[in-house]
Amino acid sequence: MSDRRTPVELGRAARGLTAMGNTARLLDPCSIIASAEIASGTAGLVDEGLRGRLARLVEGLRGGAEFTPDQAAATRRQLVRLLARRLAIAHDVARHPEILEEVIADPMFVIGFPRTGTSIQQALLAADPANRGVVAWQVHEPSPPPGEQPVTEIRKAAAARVVDHFCERCPGLLTLHPYWDGGAETLVEDEEILTLALFDNYPVVLCDAPSLAIRTGEPDFTQAYEFLRLFLQHQQWRRPRRRWVLKGIEHQRHLPELFRAFPDARCLFPHREPGAFLPSSLAIAAVVYDAITDGALDRQTLAAGYLADFKQRIDAVMADPCMDDPRVTHLRFDRFTADPIAALRDCYVAWGFAWTAEGEKAMRAWLDDPGNASDRYGRHHYTFEPFGVNWAELGPPFESYRARFLGAD
Numbered sequence: 001m002s003d004r005r006t007p008v009e010l011g012r013a014a015r016g017l018t019a020m021g022n023t024a025r026l027l028d029p030c031s032i033i034a035s036a037e038i039a040s041g042t043a044g045l046v047d048e049g050l051r052g053r054l055a056r057l058v059e060g061l062r063g064g065a066e067f068t069p070d071q072a073a074a075t076r077r078q079l080v081r082l083l084a085r086r087l088a089i090a091h092d093v094a095r096h097p098e099i100l101e102e103v104i105a106d107p108m109f110v111i112g113f114p115r116t117g118t119s120i121q122q123a124l125l126a127a128d129p130a131n132r133g134v135v136a137w138q139v140h141e142p143s144p145p146p147g148e149q150p151v152t153e154i155r156k157a158a159a160a161r162v163v164d165h166f167c168e169r170c171p172g173l174l175t176l177h178p179y180w181d182g183g184a185e186t187l188v189e190d191e192e193i194l195t196l197a198l199f200d201n202y203p204v205v206l207c208d209a210p211s212l213a214i215r216t217g218e219p220d221f222t223q224a225y226e227f228l229r230l231f232l233q234h235q236q237w238r239r240p241r242r243r244w245v246l247k248g249i250e251h252q253r254h255l256p257e258l259f260r261a262f263p264d265a266r267c268l269f270p271h272r273e274p275g276a277f278l279p280s281s282l283a284i285a286a287v288v289y290d291a292i293t294d295g296a297l298d299r300q301t302l303a304a305g306y307l308a309d310f311k312q313r314i315d316a317v318m319a320d321p322c323m324d325d326p327r328v329t330h331l332r333f334d335r336f337t338a339d340p341i342a343a344l345r346d347c348y349v350a351w352g353f354a355w356t357a358e359g360e361k362a363m364r365a366w367l368d369d370p371g372n373a374s375d376r377y378g379r380h381h382y383t384f385e386p387f388g389v390n391w392a393e394l395g396p397p398f399e400s401y402r403a404r405f406l407g408a409d
Contacts, residue, residue, distance in 0.1 A: 022069075022072075023062065023067045023069070023072040024062075026067075026069075026072040026073055026075075026076045027058050027061065027062055027067070027072055027075065027076060027079075028058075029051070029054045029055045029058050032054065032058070032076060032079050032080055032083060033046050033051070033054070033083065035076075035080045036079075036080050036083035036084040036087055037084075037087065039080060039081070039084035040083075040084040040085075040087040040088045040091065041091075042087045042088070042090070042091045045087050045090040045091060045094070046083075046087070049223060050083075050086065050197060050198060053197070053198035053199065054079070054083065054198055057079075057198055057201060058079070060211070061075065061209050061211045061212065062211070063211070064210075064211025064212075065210045065211035065293070065296070067210065067211075071208065071209075071210050074208035075206070075208050075209040075210075077208070078205060078206050078207075078208050078209070079206075081205075082195065082196060082198070082205055082206075083198075085139075085140070085141075085142055085143065085196055086196045086197050086198075088142065088143035088144075089142055089143055089196070089230070089231065089234055091143070092143050092144060092145055092148070092234060093230070093234065096145075096148070096237070098237070099145070099233050099234055099237045100230070100233060102232075102233035102236050102237050103241075104229055104232050104233065104236065104244060104262065105241070105243070105264065106243045106264050106265075106266065106351075106353070107232070107243060107244040107245075107246055107262050107264075107265050107266075108125055108131065108243060108244070108245050108246065108265070108266050108267075108268065108351075109190075109246045109247070109248065109251055109258065109262075109265055109266070109267045109268070110122045110125070110245070110246070110247040110248075110267075110268050110270075111247075111248060111249075111251035111252045111255075111267050111268065111269050111328075112249065112252060112268075112269045112270050112271070113249060113272075113277065113281070113310075113313070114249050114277070114280075114281045114284070115272075115277040115278075115280040115281045115284070116270045116271065116272040116277055116333055117270045117272070117333050117336050117337065118247055118249065118270060119177070119179050119187075119247070120340070120374075121247075121268060121270065121336070121340075121344070122187055122245060122247040123179070123187060123366060123372070124340060124344060124363045124366055124367070125245040125268075125344065126187060126245045127359075127362040127363050127365070127366045128356075128358075128359035128362055128363060129242075129358055129359065129362060130242060130243060130353075130354075130356065130359055131242055131243045131244070131245045131359075132242040132243070132244055132245065133187045133244075133245045134187065134188050134190075134193060134232075134235070134244070134245075134246065135182070135184065135185045135186060135187055135188065136159045136160070136162065136163050136182070136183070136184050136185065136186040136188055137151065137155060137156045137159035137160075137184040137185070138188075138235050139159070139188055139192055139193055139196060139205075140158065140159035140162045140163075140184075140205070141155040141156070141158055141159045142196075142231070142234065142235065145234050145235060145237050145238075146235065146239060147235075147236070147237040147238025147239045148237070148238065156183075156184035156185075157184070159183075159184040160183035160184040162204065162205065163180060163182075163183055163184070163186050163204065164183065165207070166180070166203070166204045166205075166207050167180055167181075169207045169208075169291050169292070170207070170287055170288050170291040170292070171287075171291065172287045173284075173287055173288065173291075174377040175377045175378045175379070175380055176280070176283060176284045176287055176380060177284055178373075178374060178375075178376050178377050181376075181377075187247070188204075189202070189247055189248055189249065190228060190246050190247060190248035190250075190251070191248055191249065191250055192204055192205065193228060193231055194224050194227065194228060196227075196231070197224070197227045199221070199223070199224035199227065200224075200250075203288050203289075203292060207288075207291075207292050209292070210292065210293055210294060210296070211293070212289075212292050212293075220257075221253075221254040221257040221258075222257050222260065222261075224254075224257070225254070225257050225258055225260070225261035225262070226261055228246075228261065229261050229262065232244055243353075251267070252269065252313075252316075252317055252320070253313070253316060255267070255320065255322035255325070255328070256322060259322070259325070259327065265327060266327055266329065266347075266351040266353075267327055267328045267329065268329050268331060268347055269323075269328055269329065269330050269331065270330075270331045270332075270333055270336060271330060271331065271332055271333060271405040271406055272332075272333035272334075272406075273333075273402070273406060274310070274314075274395070274398050274401070275391050275395050277333075278307070278310065278384070278391075279382035279383050279384050279387075280380075280382040281306070281310075282299075282302070282303055282306060282382075282384075282387050282389075283380060283382050285302060285306060286299050286302055286386075286387075289302060299386055299387045299388070300387060300388045302387070303384075303387035303388065303389055307389065307394060311397065314398060314401050317401070318400060318401060318404070329347050329350050329351070330405055331343055331347070332405070332406060340363075340367065341360060341363055341364060341367075344363065345360070
């Protein structure tokens with residue numbers, strides 16, 4: 001028998017289910033996939049890998065906090081939007097398989113730990129007309145690919161709203177990291193791109209999930225870098241070829257997989273005294289996750305977990321033979337800040353890239369622009385004190401790192 005309720009009555013019934021706080025229904029992976037297929041106009045493009053990653057992410061989110069009905073609905077919308085973007089890319093590739101023939105030549109990856117100059121290095125490299133960075137609209141509104149259809153202002157505005165929502169969700173963020181003020185043109189980290197295929201759970205695109213206090217990635221990143229290459233092919237198709245500038249704070253964990261996907265990649269790894277940048281790293285993590293969890297994650301708990309993870313990261317870097325790979329260029333933070341242009345010029349020489357007057361002029365213009373000043377929203381003074389960290393006790397184990405990467409030239 002057909003349902004004879006009017007559309008208004010059906011809508012009221014659906015809203016009633018939501019009002020009942022049915023988190024299990026709202027965050028059901030099968031339901032999220034169905035809605036993403038409706039949003040993207042696709043069917044049958046969700047492979048088992050993507051389905052499994054969605055199930056694991058949802059399970060982790062639901063197990064990390066109690067959701068109100070509004071929080072569950074908001075989180076569902078963000079997951080549906082993410083998955084719909086990924087399915088739209090898959091649909092584009094199915095329509096235009098020649099996208100897979102695009103060659104991603106000589107990409108540059110800024111890697112390393114947060115608050116070590118990576119954002120400025122990414123911006124300066126992307127300013128060179130010979131290069132191209134990935135910006136927010138490409139992640140949040142990737143389809144149709146820009147080589148097929150002009151990117152409308154409506155698409156860019158939609159992407160800007162995602163970035164603005166994250167900044168509004170996290171009070172104080174722009175003082176700590178002003179580079180999110182670029183709206184649709186904000187340069188993104190690669191972890192945000194990988195979140196499109198749920199290989200990561202980057203907070204910008206999942207900030208409505210109140211349990212997003214811990215970011216976790218897949219243990220095998222081979223497929224993640226294959227997706228990153230696919231994303232770049234999709235965005236490069238039918239466009240003038242330039243070198244891509246990428247940036248990610250997790251890449252140093254996965255260099256073998258990165259080099260398998262991008263064998264001619266060059267990596268820039270800046271190094272800075274841990275005691276100088278870790279208070280700043282803790283501050284930005286606290287601002288983001290205090291906001292997302294509505295104050296449920298105190299600073300001392302965050303710091304303990306963050307610093308334990310950082311020690312593991314340092315140990316992994318010290319043991320990784322890829323640190324000696326000629327495709328990885330190590331750069332001391334103080335040398336970069338003393339003369340950014342000279343430091344990057346030396347990188348180009350090491351990488352075998354032509355250094356041009358046009359590229360240098362563009363980089364200097366970026367540095368001279370008051371709109372790019374790092375203190376344009378004010379400046380914080382960073383210390384370990386608010387986090388209850390005794391650096392005098394925790395700092396000595398990093399001596400081998402200092403000796404290797406921060407020693408004299």
